Amino acid sequence: MDVAEYRSQDTKAWPGKIAVVVVAGKGNSSMREVAAELQKSFTTNAVVFEGDVESQGDLPIVAKKMKLKNKLVRINTSGKNPDLLKKLVERRLVDYVSITISGPLYSGNGDFQKIRESVKYMQSSAVAHEIVLDWNGDESDAVEAASQVTGTFVLYADRGFDELRAVASGLSGPKHVRIRNSGGEQSIS
Numbered sequence: 001m002d003v004a005e006y007r008s009q010d011t012k013a014w015p016g017k018i019a020v021v022v023v024a025g026k027g028n029s030s031m032r033e034v035a036a037e038l039q040k041s042f043t044t045n046a047v048v049f050e051g052d053v054e055s056q057g058d059l060p061i062v063a064k065k066m067k068l069k070n071k072l073v074r075i076n077t078s079g080k081n082p083d084l085l086k087k088l089v090e091r092r093l094v095d096y097v098s099i100t101i102s103g104p105l106y107s108g109n110g111d112f113q114k115i116r117e118s119v120k121y122m123q124s125s126a127v128a129h130e131i132v133l134d135w136n137g138d139e140s141d142a143v144e145a146a147s148q149v150t151g152t153f154v155l156y157a158d159r160g161f162d163e164l165r166a167v168a169s170g171l172s173g174p175k176h177v178r179i180r181n182s183g184g185e186q187s188i189s
Contacts, residue, residue, distance in 0.1 A: 001062045003029040004051055008037045013048040014074050014096070015185070020044055023051035024059075031062055038069060046095075050076035059084060063093035074098065079118030080111050089127050097122055097129040100156075103137065104144035123150050132156050132180070139167050146171035156180040 004027030006020055013021045022034055038044055047066045053059060053075055063073050074096040088094040105116045122129045130152040133145045146153050153174035155164055164179035168188045171177055177188040
C-alpha cells in the first residue's frame with residue numbers, strides 16, 4: 001500500500017477513538033512504519049484510511065492485518081471504487097465508512113455512477129457509515145443530496161454553525177443529520 005503520510009494519536013479523525021490516520025498515496029512512508037507506531041502505542045484502538053484509498057488494491061490485506069491486531073478500521077472514501085468497498089464490507093474488514101460526495105447523486109456519467117453505487121450499497125449494509133456532502137453550492141444542492149440519503153448525512157462546509165444549522169433544519173430524507181466545519185461537528189437530529 002502506498003502511504004503518503006500518517007498521523008498517530010489522532011483524536012479528531014474518529015470521534016471517541018484514538019487513531020492512527022494513514023493517508024494513502026505517493027509518499028515516503030510505509031505500512032511498516034505505521035505498524036511500528038501501533039506497536040509502541042497502547043492507547044491507539046483504531047486506524048483511519050483516507051486519501052487515495054480507491055486505488056489501493058491491497059487495502060483489504062492491510063485492513064485485515066489491522067483487524068488481526070484488534071484495531072477498528074475506518075475508511076474515508078470518495079466512493080469511486082464500489083468493488084473495493086464491497087470487498088472490504090463483505091470480508092468484515094471495516095467498522096465504519098465515510099463517503100464524501102460533492103453534490104447530489106443524480107448527474108453525469110463516470111464517477112457519479114460509481115459513487116451512487118457505493119452510496120446505495122452502504123445504505124443497504126449493516127456497517128456504520130455516513131454520507132458527507134462537501135457543500136460549496138447553494139441550499140438546493142444540500143436539500144437534493146440529503147433527500148437521496150436514508151442513514152446519516154453530514155453537511156460539511158467552511159461556514160458558521162448558525163448558517164449550517166439553518167440549512168440542515170430544512171433537510172428531509174436522512175435518519176440522522178450532522179453539521180461539520182473546520183471547528184468541529186454538531187448533531188441536528
